[in-house]
Amino acid sequence: MNARAHGSIGRDRASVAGKQPPIDDSTDLLIIGAGHAGISAALTAAGCGVRVTLVDENPVPLTTMGEDVPLHFGGRVAATAANHNAVLETILRARPQLAEVIDAGVDVRLGTAAWGLFPNRPTAAWIDGHVAGLADEHRAYLMRFEQVIVAAGCRDMGLAFDGWHRPGVMGALAAYRLATDYEALDARVAVLVGSGTETLQIGNALSEAGIRVAAVIEQAAAIAGPQELASRLLEGGTRLLTSHVIEQALSDAQGVAAVRLARVDAQGHRVCEALERIECDTLVLGIAAVPALELLEATGCAISYQAERGGHVALIDGSQRTSLPFVYAAGDCAGIWPSKTLSDATARREGRIAALAALRSLGAKCDGRKEEPVSPDAAGGGLDAQRLGWVRATTLRSAASPFVCQCEEVTAADILELNPPRYLRWRRPSPATQGLCTVDAQRAPDPDVVKRLTRAGMGPCQGRRCREQIAALMALASGAVLPDIPLATHRPPVRPLRLSQLAALPEAAAMGDGWESWFGIAAQWVPYWRVPPESRACAGGKHEAVSGE
Amino acid sequence: MSADGRAGAAVVIVGAGVTGLSAGWWLARDGVDTLVLDAGAAGWGASGRNGGGCSHHHSPLFLEEQRLWPLMDELLGYPTEFQPGRIRIALDERQFALYRHALENAAYHGFRTEVLDAQQVRELVPLAGGEIFGGYHYHFGGHANPHRTLQAYAWALRDCGGRLLQHTRVLGFETQGGRVAGVRTSRGRLACEHLVIAAGPATGELASLLGVNIPLMSARAEMIVTEPLPLMRLGGVDGNGLYGRQTLRGNLAYGGGPHEWIEDADAAGARPYSTPLQASIARRLCALLPKAAHARVIRSWAGFIENTPDGRPVIERPAALDNLTVATLSSVGFGLSPASGRAIRDLVVSGKCSFADLSTLRLSRFAALEADWRRLQGWLPSAVSIDA
Numbered sequence: 001m002n003a004r005a006h007g008s009i010g011r012d013r014a015s016v017a018g019k020q021p022p023i024d025d026s027t028d029l030l031i032i033g034a035g036h037a038g039i040s041a042a043l044t045a046a047g048c049g050v051r052v053t054l055v056d057e058n059p060v061p062l063t064t065m066g067e068d069v070p071l072h073f074g075g076r077v078a079a080t081a082a083n084h085n086a087v088l089e090t091i092l093r094a095r096p097q098l099a100e101v102i103d104a105g106v107d108v109r110l111g112t113a114a115w116g117l118f119p120n121r122p123t124a125a126w127i128d129g130h131v132a133g134l135a136d137e138h139r140a141y142l143m144r145f146e147q148v149i150v151a152a153g154c155r156d157m158g159l160a161f162d163g164w165h166r167p168g169v170m171g172a173l174a175a176y177r178l179a180t181d182y183e184a185l186d187a188r189v190a191v192l193v194g195s196g197t198e199t200l201q202i203g204n205a206l207s208e209a210g211i212r213v214a215a216v217i218e219q220a221a222a223i224a225g226p227q228e229l230a231s232r233l234l235e236g237g238t239r240l241l242t243s244h245v246i247e248q249a250l251s252d253a254q255g256v257a258a259v260r261l262a263r264v265d266a267q268g269h270r271v272c273e274a275l276e277r278i279e280c281d282t283l284v285l286g287i288a289a290v291p292a293l294e295l296l297e298a299t300g301c302a303i304s305y306q307a308e309r310g311g312h313v314a315l316i317d318g319s320q321r322t323s324l325p326f327v328y329a330a331g332d333c334a335g336i337w338p339s340k341t342l343s344d345a346t347a348r349r350e351g352r353i354a355a356l357a358a359l360r361s362l363g364a365k366c367d368g369r370k371e372e373p374v375s376p377d378a379a380g381g382g383l384d385a386q387r388l389g390w391v392r393a394t395t396l397r398s399a400a401s402p403f404v405c406q407c408e409e410v411t412a413a414d415i416l417e418l419n420p421p422r423y424l425r426w427r428r429p430s431p432a433t434q435g436l437c438t439v440d441a442q443r444a445p446d447p448d449v450v451k452r453l454t455r456a457g458m459g460p461c462q463g464r465r466c467r468e469q470i471a472a473l474m475a476l477a478s479g480a481v482l483p484d485i486p487l488a489t490h491r492p493p494v495r496p497l498r499l500s501q502l503a504a505l506p507e508a509a510a511m512g513d514g515w516e517s518w519f520g521i522a523a524q525w526v527p528y529w530r531v532p533p534e535s536r537a538c539a540g541g542k543h544e545a546v547s548g549e
Numbered sequence: 550m551s552a553d554g555r556a557g558a559a560v561v562i563v564g565a566g567v568t569g570l571s572a573g574w575w576l577a578r579d580g581v582d583t584l585v586l587d588a589g590a591a592g593w594g595a596s597g598r599n600g601g602g603c604s605h606h607h608s609p610l611f612l613e614e615q616r617l618w619p620l621m622d623e624l625l626g627y628p629t630e631f632q633p634g635r636i637r638i639a640l641d642e643r644q645f646a647l648y649r650h651a652l653e654n655a656a657y658h659g660f661r662t663e664v665l666d667a668q669q670v671r672e673l674v675p676l677a678g679g680e681i682f683g684g685y686h687y688h689f690g691g692h693a694n695p696h697r698t699l700q701a702y703a704w705a706l707r708d709c710g711g712r713l714l715q716h717t718r719v720l721g722f723e724t725q726g727g728r729v730a731g732v733r734t735s736r737g738r739l740a741c742e743h744l745v746i747a748a749g750p751a752t753g754e755l756a757s758l759l760g761v762n763i764p765l766m767s768a769r770a771e772m773i774v775t776e777p778l779p780l781m782r783l784g785g786v787d788g789n790g791l792y793g794r795q796t797l798r799g800n801l802a803y804g805g806g807p808h809e810w811i812e813d814a815d816a817a818g819a820r821p822y823s824t825p826l827q828a829s830i831a832r833r834l835c836a837l838l839p840k841a842a843h844a845r846v847i848r849s850w851a852g853f854i855e856n857t858p859d860g861r862p863v864i865e866r867p868a869a870l871d872n873l874t875v876a877t878l879s880s881v882g883f884g885l886s887p888a889s890g891r892a893i894r895d896l897v898v899s900g901k902c903s904f905a906d907l908s909t910l911r912l913s914r915f916a917a918l919e920a921d922w923r924r925l926q927g928w929l930p931s932a933v934s935i936d937a
Contacts, residue, residue: 015768016807021825067845070731116825122815122822123769123853125931133825142825300822330835408798420697423797426628440715441589449590452597452696455798460776460847496845499775503842504833509749511829515790517805519768526861527654528609531909535859537922547647548792549605549881 010539014520016126019508023131026144027053027107028378029358030132031151032114032295034058036344037331038151039097040351041063041358046104046366050498053143054106057113057495058181059087069460069496070113070292071155071177071383074170075255076282081184082110084137089190094181112136116492117148117299119324130326133492140493140501147326147358150295151351154310154332158465159390160194160412162400163249164283168256172202179209187282191259192216192238193246196386197338199286200229203309206284214280215239217246219264219393224386226338239278240375243393247275249283256281288388289341289505290468292334294494297487301327305483308379311334311468314473318373319357321352326361328354337377342501350374384482404473405466408461415470416455416477421455444480446487447471460496518548525549557740558584558712560897563719563755564748565929567596567695568882570702570747571711572888576627577711577895584741585706586714586734587748588818589921592699592771596883598772598821598852599737600792601698602836603884604635604690606654608862609905613888615660615689621887626708627701630694630797635687638670638677638788638837645682648788652685655827657911661688673846676778676795676838682907684788692794695883702886706839719748728871729759743897747876750855761867764915765855767816768929771823772804772851773830775844782841789837791830801841803834811853821851854880857915858922864889864910866896875912 029045031038034056054376057070062082065073081087088110092098102108116133118124121254132143156171163169168187172194178185190211192203195218202211213233218224221243223230234240247262247270263278289311297303301314302323314322314329321328330350333341340346352371359366395404401411409422417435418428440446447470450456456470457463486514493502514520522529523538525548558575562569564585573585587593603618605611621629639645653663665673667681703713718735722744729744746755777799780914784795793803806829827849835842857863857879864876874896878889892902919925 009929010925010927012810012929013926014807016809017824017927017929019807021828091647116823118824121822122930122932123811123819124809124822124851125811127824128808131825140828178749180794182578302818329700418700421798424628424630443716446590453700458848460845489820491848491850492827493846493849496776496847498842499823499831499835499844499846500842502828502846503835505825505828505832507829507832511807515806515829515833517787517790517792519808519856519860521860523857524856524879524881525607525650527607528906528909531861533914534917535857535861535914536917537858537919537925539925545643545647547650549602549607549651 013514014516019277019511019514020126020128021142022506022508023142023144025141027051028146028362029053030143030145030148032148033151033153033331034095034098035151035153035331036347037257037351038149039095039147039150040332040348042101042106042357043097043104043294044352044355045359046101048366050359050362052106053109054101055109055112055114056093057111059084064496067496068465070464071174072158072171072285072465072546073174073178075167076170076186078184078186081182087182090183091181096142103499113145113495114133114295115140115495115497117295117327119299119326135497135501137496140497141505141506147361149328149330149354149358150333151331151334152292152295154289154292154336155464156285157285157290157387157468159285160395160402160404161246161248161398162402162470163251164402165406166249166251168251169249169283169285172199172284173289175284176205177204179206185209185211187211189214189280190282190284191278191280192284192286194218194286195223195225195230196286196288197225197341198289200225200233201341202286204229207233212237215241217244217261218242219245219268219389220386221266224382225273241276244276246283248400254281256283259283268389268397270397288468289332289336289388291336293333294325294490296322296333298490298492298494299327300324303487306335307372307383307483308337308376310337310383320354321357328358330354335376339377346374346395387468387472388476388482391469392476395469396473396476404469405456405459407461408455410454410456412473415456415473416449418450418453420453444484445474445478446486447474450474451488455508462494462496463488465500477530516546516548520546522546557731558582558740559741560704560743560745561586561739561741562745565703565713565715565744566592566594566747566749566882567702567886568594568878569700569745569931570699570706571749571886572893573711574702574706574709575890575894577706577709579894579898584714584739585711586717588718590715591703591713595852595854597695597699598850599695599883600772600802601695601794601883602690602792603631603692604687605881605884606651606658608885609907609909610885610888610892613891613904614885617887618691618693625701625705626676627704629698629701631691632784632797633691634783635690635785636673636684636783638674638684638786639682640680640789640836641682642669644789648685651687655687655689662686663688673783675781676840679839684803694796711884719755724759724781724870729873743872743874745874745876745893745897748895750813750853752855752875752877753823754813759873760869761873763775763863763912764858764918764922766923767813767853767855767879768810768866769821769853770804770808770809771826771830771849771853772802773827773849775801775841775845776847778841778844789833791833791837799832801838801844803830805833806830810930812930816853821853823849823851828924835890856880858918858926862910863912864896864907865901865912867912
């Protein structure tokens, strides 16, 4: 509707109108993540007459890695990772196709994280088109794009036990990333926790990188992944301990020095036997590889729990397109299943499919190239039971009450009893009165409610180490099945950014002129003893700043 | 049917935000059979997404706000994280003049405010530095934790025998002889002897179903939060065009700057997304507390908030019906909630607020309001403004 046609129109100088941020950078197809899927998407889209930009956050700034973002690096980043240029060279060596992508004319930006996607939408219509928030080590900036392929990979599920906050307890994907892309994994003897396909594969890769894998621990009675991968490890001298969980990580000044294991029965109860002790300097948590959803979820792509895709993932169609028509998901962030883990061909195909669909949306020529849609393996059915089994046997039954959320120091009991944070030193008068099921007895408990009340998941690692554990604890305590526990929301910036970095984003001059602490409604703050009897529309012609409270 | 099988209550409150929950708790602690319902989860709207400030010296509810906050932990039986006092920093002369009205309002009520010079600000606020013009130290007001306070109201309501029904949409109302007889909801009919509508942005639409016109417009606003930093002696520090606080955990949680007007139909049931505005908030927070420039922003969020044309609340029993109370706090509801809930209790029980003069919050002030007030004030969604 043309408002002006109806007569005089006022101006609200404190609203966002006319204050759109200036944005210099733009591209047609933005690809986030330069793994197999992202590289394949970039190579598919290159040379088709559209501008293609490929960003990858590696090398990640050391301070960010120190917060266990984006992966659970667990204090095992070797000093060599501090040399940014050396790491860049290592990454280019580890991913040789990146050179091809650059040669094909793609704008490749390494060391560049995507911290938010901001599309124009009815409730945020002041943003024109689609805008991505990007950041390198020094600055944050905005980039316009038409279509985006998110190929953000995956991360590890955390698992709380006594001592899991010590240096040397880390995620399997973090260990793999450091060993391959960075050649900076500070580990000699590792114990692997979990026996899924990814974990066993990573165990073999670590072994090839010269790290001794002393043992593989599995809480269930049998390993979860392919026997062939386990056999290769066993041949190298690795012990396989099924029906075992970690009781405690023992440590010295350098971090983990040994691990004590407990034997458990099928219900996850500790069997009273002497505890096994294994010397190691690194505990590699490979409980589950979780699709890296943060950017997709924070942008508003519809998410659902799909066990055959490894848990919560974005809903996609046959062309890898999410519920937001300009956003595609490809690679591990679109789903993880064993055959996809064993061969990079699937991730590459997903990248091609997404790129072809994006090219079509951009009206670019793609020579009638076609790819058949990708389908996951049939669900093994063991995924939920595995995750719940680990959390039940390791965390819920731990006598040591380890912090599940390390950032905010929240235990499993705190989560289930909805205890206020311990800095309040508040004691519940009657312990039985409130708990997980009292917030809304008619629905499965919501991790966002738990987050607000206990602070679990609210720390600087942005819930990366605890969110799957919290969901599992809530399922175990409430009797709900894991798929019924909602996914806790993600918020931008999905990578922690220094205030000074964000502050450097350019803004419209009008932003400063009309800045108000609240709505800038002068009448709102007139003290009640001076309020006029009648309220009429205020045309807002006076350009006076207003001090709200 | 409600959770325990009783269909209805003496008082049904639509809206489990901070205002509705406080009203429900005040009623329930008086022994009134009370049921609070919400289309979503309790406190999921602006009630749980604000800065937590409790210093509203312009409001007729101010004295009661000040009296109640220090007592709330004890009255509710759960922690609210209320912390008294506030410092407002001006980085330039213009801000200093602008923030001065607090001094006059506080003096009117007999509360103490100190004027601070730059050096005093630096001494009181370890994270401040750089360009400081001056500031004000309020020896009243303060801030609380919205999440914790919301759940405290909800639990306290239940402890007093009140009921909370979440994820229950109102489909319509039944009236009979000038009275509201019941509420039709997605979980069936709820009979009531009195109805309270305190539903945030949905208040206008719900009241209009009963023929009561409350002029409202909704907007989106945003906040950011950093990782925890060492605690300052006084967490209630803001200024430079920002509102917010250092939480008891140490995070800096701040908002401010432009809002975006939106259609209620677009906001209903929608998730509020933050935008690159978070960078402009970060810029001003950096200037306000330069020694925190290294702190990492770990979250941002947005919320939908309703405003009346003059930004002042409506708390009233409209004459059109015998047993209806409506309330919107017009974008400033959290801090006033202990007092607004008590005022609503009074209106429901006796028709009159026992502790404050609410005559400035009546709907009758809008009798001569122009029909196109939104356009006249420029309160239009972005798409409309752009077309124009």
